[in-house]
Amino acid sequence: MKTSTPSQPKVASRDEWLAARKALLVKEKAMSRELDVLRAERRQLPWVRIEKPYVFEGPQGPCTLADLFRGRNQLAVYHFMLTPGSDHVCKGCSYIADHIDGARQHFEHADLAFAAISRAPLGQIEQVRRRMRWTFPWLSSNGTEFNYDFGVSFKPEDIAAGRASYNYGSQTIKSSEDMHGTSIFAKNERGEIFHSYSTYARGDEVLMGAFAWLDLAPKGRNETDGVMSWLRLHDEYEAD
Amino acid sequence: MTTHTTGTLEEWLAARLELLDAEKELTRRSDELARQRQALPWVRIDKAYRFETDAGGATLADLFQGRSQLLVYHFMFGPDYKVGCATCSSIADGFNGIAVHLENHDVALSVVSRAPLAKLQAFKRRMGWTFPWASSQGGDFNGDFNVSITESQQREGGVEYNYRREPAWQSRDDGGMANSMSGNPVADNAAMAGTDVATYIRERPGMSAFVREDGVIYHTYSTYARGLDSLWGMYPWLDRAPRGRNETGVWWRRHDEYDKA
Numbered sequence: 443m444k445t446s447t448p449s450q451p452k453v454a455s456r457d458e459w460l461a462a463r464k465a466l467l468v469k470e471k472a473m474s475r476e477l478d479v480l481r482a483e484r485r486q487l488p489w490v491r492i493e494k495p496y497v498f499e500g501p502q503g504p505c506t507l508a509d510l511f512r513g514r515n516q517l518a519v520y521h522f523m524l525t526p527g528s529d530h531v532c533k534g535c536s537y538i539a540d541h542i543d544g545a546r547q548h549f550e551h552a553d554l555a556f557a558a559i560s561r562a563p564l565g566q567i568e569q570v571r572r573r574m575r576w577t578f579p580w581l582s583s584n585g586t587e588f589n590y591d592f593g594v595s596f597k598p599e600d601i602a603a604g605r606a607s608y609n610y611g612s613q614t615i616k617s618s619e620d621m622h623g624t625s626i627f628a629k630n631e632r633g634e635i636f637h638s639y640s641t642y643a644r645g646d647e648v649l650m651g652a653f654a655w656l657d658l659a660p661k662g663r664n665e666t667d668g669v670m671s672w673l674r675l676h677d678e679y680e681a682d
Numbered sequence: 683m684t685t686h687t688t689g690t691l692e693e694w695l696a697a698r699l700e701l702l703d704a705e706k707e708l709t710r711r712s713d714e715l716a717r718q719r720q721a722l723p724w725v726r727i728d729k730a731y732r733f734e735t736d737a738g739g740a741t742l743a744d745l746f747q748g749r750s751q752l753l754v755y756h757f758m759f760g761p762d763y764k765v766g767c768a769t770c771s772s773i774a775d776g777f778n779g780i781a782v783h784l785e786n787h788d789v790a791l792s793v794v795s796r797a798p799l800a801k802l803q804a805f806k807r808r809m810g811w812t813f814p815w816a817s818s819q820g821g822d823f824n825g826d827f828n829v830s831i832t833e834s835q836q837r838e839g840g841v842e843y844n845y846r847r848e849p850a851w852q853s854r855d856d857g858g859m860a861n862s863m864s865g866n867p868v869a870d871n872a873a874m875a876g877t878d879v880a881t882y883i884r885e886r887p888g889m890s891a892f893v894r895e896d897g898v899i900y901h902t903y904s905t906y907a908r909g910l911d912s913l914w915g916m917y918p919w920l921d922r923a924p925r926g927r928n929e930t931g932v933w934w935r936r937h938d939e940y941d942k943a
Contacts (some may be wrong), residue, residue: 453900454723462722463903464845466715473708473715474908480704481921487697488689489924516923537783544775545915547937552916554923610695610702628686628924636688638924639698644709649919652780654912657716659751659789660724660893660902672787679786 489628489636496588498581499564505581511629514555520649521594521623524560524567526584531570533673535622538649540676542578545651557581561589561620574675592640594623609642622646686924724893724900731823733816734799742823742892742899745816749790752892755913756829758885759795759802761819764876765936766795766805770887772934776915778811794818796830796885809936827904829886836884843886844906851880865931874935889913 454462496507511517522539523532539558546556558580560567567580589595596606596615606615615621624646626639647653656663665671689697733740746752757774758767766774774793781791792814795802799817806815824830828842835841839850872882887910891903911917916934920927 451721451902452723453726456725459723459725459901460845466718466722467845467909469715469718470905470909473711474911476708476711480701480708481926483701483704484922485924485926486687487701488687488694490689490691490694516925518919518922540780540783541776541915544778544780545919547775548772548916548934549919549923551935551940552920552923552928552933553925554920556919610699624922626922626924636686637694639922641705641922645702645705647709648912648921651776651913651915651918652783655753655777655780655784655791656787656789657712657912658719658889658903658905659753659891660720660900661751661788662716662720664787673783674786676782679782 484639487638489638492627492635492637494587494591496583496586498559498583498586498588500579500581501564501568507627507635508629508633510555510557510579510581511627512555514550514553515629516554517627517629518549518554518556519592519625519627520556520558521589521592521621521625522558522560522580523594523618523620523622524562524570525618525620526562526566528562531675532622533675534646534650534670536574536675537652537670537673538622538646539574539576539578541649541651543576546578559583559588561595574677589620592623592625592637593642594621595619596621609645613643624649719903722902724902727892727899727901729822729826731818732821733794733818733823735814735816736799736803740816743894743897745790745792745794745814746892746894746899747785747790747814749785749788750894751789752894753784753789753791754827754890754892755791755793756824756827756886756888756890757793757795757815758829758875758882758887759797759805760830760877760881760885761797761801762877762881763797763801763885766797766802766809766875767871767882767885767887768874768934768936768939769871769932771809771936772916773887773910773914774809774811774813775937777913778809778813781813790814792816794823796824808938824885827888827890827901828906829888831884831886833884836880844909851883867932870932874932 497504522535556578561583563584564582567582571580583589596619600606608615608621623642628636628638731742757770784791794816796819798819802815802817818824831841836851841848869879872879875882888906893900893902
């Protein structure tokens with residue numbers, strides 16, 4: 443564990459601190475309200491009908507996108523980076539995954555189902571899932587166009603030709619065939635499925651609750667050696 | 683769900699790109715807010731707070747567990763609650779299991795409540811949580827950090843919660859939390875904690891941050907009420923869903939109570 447020595451802010455009386463804290467609170471409240479507006483705008487996005495019959499491989503056998511809703515009307519898919527045949531387990535995706543089982547105990551009761559989907563074959567997924575002790579549904583999209591259609595996997599020829607566009611064109615992928623993201627789907631009463639939203643890159647950051655805690659900590663994210671350089675898989679930290 | 687506007691991929695993409703700009707802008711502003719938070723002055727703590735923990739009596743310094751920073755979640759569990767607050771429980775479900783990441787990044791996470799330790803331990807076992815949970819019973823800690831008030835303070839008013847002075851208490855619906863909801867979320871929460879409303883709201887939710895340098899402990903930050911929103915693990919998911927939080931009252935339960943709801 444690394445202990446940093448930040449430049450210490452000035453030490454103040456409780457009254458001085460309170461004045462500074464209240465000034466910050468005004469900005470925090472303004473931000474809360476702006477986030478509320480942003481969320482309302484997000485809910486206004488049009489929905490796009492999904493026509494392709496995607497079939498995924500899960501521990502209980504093949505299943506469709508509709509099956510993943512498990513009786514709910516909304517579905518969140520986390521695009522977990524797991525490349526077929528690679529033994530690399532993405533630290534950032536695992537960090538997000540460490541938050542999911544706690545959260546879904548609740549949001550699944552608010553009409554939102556969850557599934558993680560990766561391009562790796564099911565056997566490879568199951569190995570990681572067991573090791574990390576996650577219980578959320580995690581399926582393989584191996585052999586389908588799903589990951590490519592939702593902008594999280596890139597074909598080698600597209601990478602080579604410089605047309606592997608990620609995060610709505612914000613980034614051109616130069617090597618990684620798989621990236622991370624979150625996609626949201628909705629189902630109507632006729633059982634038709636729609637895509638409503640996808641987010642990538644820093645858009646996934648709010649799913650990393652530990653960052654929300656660090657953002658309130660005196661030293662913040664404290665990433666002097668690079669973004670998430672301190673992060674490990676939860677079973678790879680050295681014992682105290 | 684039937685009346686929602688549908689569109690072509692191109693129409694959706696145009697709307698999505700516009701939203702992306704707004705999202706990126708708020709992400710950057712949120713970074714800036716975090717920087718300003720870190721620039722807050724520190725207040726030296728001179729009081730010798732005492733806690734009861736699984737390892738026995740402890741000081742505030744002990745709660746740091748060798749780290750230089752300590753984040754405390756003020757979990758609403760007063761001595762007269764039968765069980766811990768259901769709303770705080772749903773927040774705790776979000777941070778249980780992630781403390782390992784914080785602990786390996788020079789940050790200790792501890793939950794503190796005023797109920798006696800045995801009550802906290804029994805409830806923690808029931809919920810299957812692993813984070814450290816200390817009892818501050820009998821000390822000034824909760825009062826000093828504005829998350830517990832006494833019966834006389836409640837009667838007479840004048841205490842501060844969320845940096846606002848409160849009038850003498852009278853039965854009302856909002857209690858400072860979840861106050862955009864219809865119905866009576868505070869009464870619902872009180873009932874779920876097995877107590878009356880007045881007793882329930884003598885505890886308040888919050889988080890406080892501390893830092894230790896050269897053996898001295900400083901208070902750096904506290905937040906309350908909606909300031910805790912970002913720590914509530916289920917919301918970032920629901921905030922992306924087509925129906926959003928979609929709540930008219932307290933729909934959440936303790937995670938082992940959903941079937942009974």
